[in-house]
């Protein structure tokens with residue numbers, strides 16, 4: 001089974017948790033896209049749900065698949081958010097933002113009763129940090145913000161190269177919120193909760209890709225089948 005089939009399997013397993021009448025957060029990325037497509041098939045067959053997309057890309061996918069959409073201004077909570085991740089550790093802390101949607105993804109996950117993370121099992125790691133940590137920043141004053149980020153890294157015992165993310169065409173990547181992303185190659189983040197707190201305190205940092213205590217469960221698809229891991 002190839003990687004894409006594993007992602008679809010994880011998405012299908014998460015779909016089993018969806019009940020009629022639910023309000024759903026719809027994640028971003030290639031795995032979350034499978035979930036939106038499968039959800040669209042269930043909606044076409046009569047399932048009554050409504051979704052909040054975490055990116056303009058997911059909004060377009062959901063519209064194409066016929067999934068009814070709303071916003072967090074129109075409803076007061078979400079039952080489940082289903083989203084992918086770039087890394088998942090045994091505490092179900094995550095690195096997200098490889099697709100650049102971390103800000104809306106975190107707002108939507110935080111508004112949800114449950115967050116189910118779906119992934120192929122290559123995303124499972126003993127310690128976060130091999131995947132570059134995305135930090136969403138305001139372009140104004142970027143030099144000062146970067147120095148603040150470096151200080152936070154030093155205080156939390158990590159270090160590594162930082163680079164402003166670029167799109168395939170070479171231009172600076174701009175998020176749906178109009179911000180930039182700095183990707184930091186940290187290698188190993190021993191204390192992700194402390195680093196998350198330190199990064200959140202920096203003026204100029206809009207959000208970062210450390211999702212601490214947000215995921216309720218992870219559905220991991222691998223060669224030997226599907227594993228569902230619940231947060232302890």
Ligand SMILES: O=C(CO)[C@H](O)[C@H](O)COP(=O)(O)O
Pocket residue numbers: 027028029030031032083084085086095096097098099100101102105
């Ligand atoms: O955080 C994300 C987007 O901002 C994605 O969930 C993450 O990058 C995983 O994507 P994929 O399912 O394509 O591997």
